[in-house]
Amino acid sequence: MICSTNNPAQKRFFSRFAVAMLVYAALLVPTIAIFVHYRPSGLLAYGLAILPALPILGMLVVVGLYLAEEKDEFIRNMQIQALLGGIGGTLALVSVWGFLENFTQVPRLELLLVYPAFWGFVGLSTAVVWLRNR
């Protein structure tokens, strides 16, 4: 995130993002415990398995809300560039890795790593965008 001082949209973004992360942690721990101790099956298992993903979807909504609420068009423009860099980097990684998996002996890419990889690419992209515009 390219931060500017006294930016209400960014303050709301960080608050909402923190809430989504707390909800994620609050759902993930009991979900793991339930699967370890009770081994649910059928529809219940599917429902429970999806539960921790919901706050992750919520984080994406939080990003969308931030972009809609950010009044500073230059900052919004830089954030969009950083997010596009993150999306591009993630797509490039999974595409290249997919072909490597098909034709070589590389280990299978854990799908759960794609989302944190996206934020990693957003972070890198943010640094590049910031350096270009400082």
Add this chain to the structure above:
Amino acid sequence: MKNRLRVLRAEREWSQADLAERLEVSRQSVNAIETGKFDPSLPLAFKLARLFETTIEAIFSDEG
């Protein structure tokens, strides 16, 4: 796009932060517009023109 923001700002002895506060944008935005790295939207250009009591064409120029 070339602009006269730095001159107009200097005439009023405003810092970039002063102008940013009046425009309700970040200082980075003012700097990016001033240095020609970022072209403002039409609403922001109108806001600038109103603030400096002039026209958009008197601030911005798309020539050379």
